Amino acid sequence: MSLAAPLTSVRPDFLTRVTPAARLAAGMTWLIAAIVTLDPIVPIRLVIAAAVALVLWSGLPLRTVPARLAPLGFAIVSLTVFSILLSGANADRSLAAVAAFGPVRITAPAISAGLAIGLRVIVIGLTTLLVFGPSDPTRMADSLVQQWHIPDRFAYGTLGALRVAPFMADDWTLISASRRLRGIQARGVAGRIRDAGDRLVVMLVAAIRRAERLALAMDARGFDSGIKRSHFRELRVGWRDWMTVAVAAAVAVAAVALPR
């Protein structure tokens, strides 16, 4: 959640004035560029571009960036390490081993492939931050409904779900606490996995009840009653939007096409 959560302390900057739909379109060009290539060079270029955009135009306080990317840290490290260790290139005896631990050999192509995967996750993280960070989720929903004509029920229903989500973490804490205090906290790997499954069921039941209550409150306020919705916030599509998409697309093309 923390990756897409809005910051209250965002200061106005270039990207905060760009409509969220345009930021999303711009971000997609980078994700496509990161996915279509297999080497580590393209993601490195995109990481540099994203870092520049983050520092110069996002309005996000930089000291909070590590904390927001932290949830991805585990994925980045584990994907990189396992991709390197499990790469098929390691078995190719014609390649020289860069390092060897007993029977485990690590070759240069394996390292390259592993880094490519880890870097790609970093690109995804930074791009998500650039797309969602500069404005709150309500702006994103407004923008998608007004500019891309996403159905109201989907966009604002998702907003409602976002409001309910933080309570799930609290519920999880209480559910786990109950099991510990009642003497039935599981031991061992198998026990813990089974235990986590049980806790998940209870958490989902609680989340569904909360979502049902929220849906009822939304209906009571006339949501999705067949009238065409109007919008409190005006979204002006301007030169900044077109420029953002154009520059992002140009960077994506350059990252892929420039000689490596």
Add this chain to the structure above:
Amino acid sequence: MTEPVEVGSTPASSDVPPSIEAVGLGWRYAGRPAPALIDLNFRLEPGRVLLVLGPSGSGKSTLARALAGLVPHTLAGEWQGSLRVGDLDIATTPARFLGERVGLVFQDPDCQLVMSRVDDEVAFGLENRGRPRAEMRAAVPETLRRVGLAGFEPRSTATLSGGEKQRLAIADVLVSRPSLLVFDEPTANLDPPGMYETLERIADLARLRRHTVVLIEHRLEAALPLADDVLLLDDTGRQLAFSPAGSVGREDAALLEASGAWVPRSWLGADLPATAEPGPGRAAAGDRLLLRAADVTVDYPADLSGTRRALDNVSLEARSGERIAIVGPNGAGKSTLLFVLAGLRRPTSGSVGLRAIAPESEPAEALRDPSKLRSEEIAGRVGLVFQDPELGFVARTSRAEVAATDRAIRSRRRVNDQAPPDPDGVLARFGLGHLAAIDPFRLSQGEQRRLSLAALVLWPPAILLLDEPTFGLDRRGTESVMGLLDELKATGQVQLLATHDPRLLPSCDRVVAMDCGHVIFDGSPDEFLAAPPYSPPDPWRAGVAAVAARPPAPVGASR
């Protein structure tokens, strides 16, 4: 209609408060065997304030939903008779026309706010009705001003207090200029200051006389003075009476009381004792120290908003058989204290120690740090009952729920020397005998609370921590739970109740009041109620009249 008709508005909308007329009104939710409402017949005149009273399961919330058209238009079920709001027939009026006429405020502020910014939140209802932007620009700040939230427009709804959230929920419905306002237990989830500020706003609206108001509210001492008329419902959803608030018949009041609801003392006649007798809860505490928290400080780790000190140098001791109320506004540190005492969170500094109950003749075991105990060691020493008991359930039947701890401990410690447990006997004692094979998730709120206590009986913890043990319970449910707690207390159990309910204070031996992570009061309930260390103190005093209205439950009263 002199009003210009704009896009999305209805010709019927007007500023004149409507009457409410129910004729043979009944409703049964799809998939439920018993109806929620049966044969309601009343007529509320325009501009009056109706207070709806009844125990759990009396259909109060269903009536609120029907007035807003959620029943029968959003929720599925079987409708009978008719319900009219002014000239609109609820059963045949599309929900979008009702939304302009009726504003419904729900109980839980966290389950009715949709948007993350305050101004977006207020505008949501107008957006749904397709109102022009210029109208919204004017209406949003004006409505926020009316509920005392002027200038809150750019705030995040997540940063508001409970009272602010509920006032925002009132603004959410007021912004559409409804002529009927329905409040469904709007203060049930709030701490005393939040309750106070929310009731104040509702009282302002009631006094304006520009709306017809329907109020469902457990805090009778605050709600009754506002009411012109009362509708009394029994526990099966039948109407007991509809009458002006000042002239409720003694017999009707007695029937309402018998159905399990809270009833104003004055309705039952003056022959009841004026003050609560000291209940069994006030019996002298034992002298063995079971719990000691010394100089406990808890800092929440630095996150995006920085470090926060939840508890600051808190010390607390409890002796066997003591019942202690922990009171204070939301955010005062009550929950953190319970978590630290249960060993679920390690304090940043300071220590917590607790020990099991042992006969006075035996030497006491050393105080143990609960966070270092293993799961099967901690059961029997400390237990925690949640505000929402569902989150604590671990089994698929009530019987298995009661036996769960015993099963786990026996299998781990290989205990065989004790008599085999009798979960059915425990369930019977807690009035749940007929529900032994039922899934705990399908029980009513009161039954769930009793089951969560029953589940602690086979390995009764020396320290029982309870978070709002009477939340959402009617009089019968409250008396039943407090009776069970009295039984457990008689065995020497220490009970700590984090609560906002002033009705519970007289049954406690001590009150510990917290604010901003500090203990600001530690003394007897009488001292606390005589001079609550909060400002304004009124919210705490307000509940006392109702406390005195009921003699405490007899020992072992488990129905």
